[in-house]
Amino acid sequence: MRKVVWLFVVVASALAMPAANAQLVIEITRGQENAVPIAVVPFGWESANAAPFDVAQVVAADLQRSGRFAPLDRKDMIDRPTAGDQIRFQDWRYLKSDFIVVGKLTPDGGDRYSAQFELYNVLNGQRLTGQRLTATTGSMRAMSHRIADIIFEQLTGIRGAFSTRIAFVSAEGTPPKQQYTLIVADADGENQQKIANSSEPIMSPAWSPDGQSLAYVSFESKASAIYVQTLRTGERSRVSARAGINGAPSWSPDGSTLALTLSRKDGDVDIYTLKLQSQSLTRMTFDPGIDTEPTWSNDGRKLYFMSDRAGGPQIYEVDVDQPNRATRVTFEGTYNARPRLSPDGKQLAVVHLDRGNFRIAIVDLQSKGVQVLSPGRQDESPSFAPNGATLIYATQDRGRGVLATVSVDGRVQQRLAASTGDVREPVWSPFPSGR
């Protein structure tokens, strides 16, 4: 069954940074067969004026995008309860909803509002959770995502990732004249903000562990250089502009150090670590082959990376305290590249050559088993959602670069296409801080 959800980008200018124009359209290309039916009733609003925001619509869209829930269509709702004591459970059982969310929005004076919501099990009438959250007009959408997070966690046991963001690169125009833009958006594609823009390539964005900054590669000075930019202020510093390649930045879990790829003058492509405060550089690999795409273990003691030292690209690991002692991790297939560790540290997502197609695969670090997850021909740049339930990656659709997500069991697939140009290199932010 194909469900199409069109989401329109609201131009939000709460932050100083300009909003980007490229809309992202989300299409659920494959949903879970046994998605849980849930009714998210429009929130009550006791005023003559129109409600300032449709909280229930955002909550329902989030739950639907997860692929695990099938929200009831509003026009099928015969009743609009706004609190638990108004729910006639029999009606909702008749409508085959397993769960129901009710709530209301109230003005707190000025630009402040509060939302009270409750989640009930329709089958037995049990109240599962309920909370009161507050917001301003500008943070109403974020508050709605938080409500979806709470409901999702209550019902699945998995922390919701609806309040997270994605960074990606867009390229517009026809080669060789293209315009490259680094964009940050909410996980549902809304709220896009341009972070950097250049007629020279921009690539390899990487979130700092606190979610406040991005490291990325820009060729704006006609050579590659790595920049670190604070999103809120736009403040930016160039952290590596050495001769040759400056690429593939990856933050250590404590945020103090970047792993990166340099080729220096002699062209030997190797991995280094760079302490951001002291600028001290330590070489991690010494092989004459190409060593690149480093990513850290969750304890910050190891780097996983790609090397073609044995001929084709394969994944290796190296202890940061014992540089040059790399051991091979992947053995299945002739091409495994661009590793990213799952949040639980048990699996690597990689780009894997699968019978002539580049696809996203999961490598189990214990069994070394490889499971191909994506269906494309040219899939690349996998990135885990911080809850580990979903991967976002780049793929091609009729010659255009688009983004796609797949659940780690492969069952739920979505596509996010920009209205113009190519989009690529999606990276999922960490959870927002403060929980």
Next chain:
Amino acid sequence: MRAAQLMLIVMSGLALASCKSKPPTLPDASNQPEETSADTGRTTDTDVSGRVDPNEQLKQTAIQAGVIIYFDYDRAEIKPEFVPIVTAHAKYLNTNSANKIRLEGHSDERGSREYNIGLGERRAQAVRRALMLQGVTEAQLTTVSYGEERPAVQGSDESAYAKNRRVELVYGR
């Protein structure tokens, strides 16, 4: 609203498709003005007395020999048919030791992006070494790899890939 959105997306898709169906044009020496005129600042081949400047002629010969070297998939060896290009540029650079050349390495779009940056670098280094073997000094050479980020042509077939796996020799950029 919904239909309008859909139309927009379909139309932009069509526009893209029609762009792609145009035959890809290969960049050649004649349509790369920034590479032919920038180095000495002179745009003419002759000096005031009407004689051809021998250095400028060497440079033009080198540029006419070619400014792009193409590579096989996943390879960084310079194929025999491209050796004369290296020789012609080495000849010019050897007689003009103050002049510099920039070697821009590229890959096709297949595979992961940072690995492709590595492959582009490997190709640029192959050309760098070949020039140094013919006497060009290290100080005259810089390399940069764009990987798959700056394709010469759009497209996802072998003919596009073959045009994108390349090293461009660029003066005065």
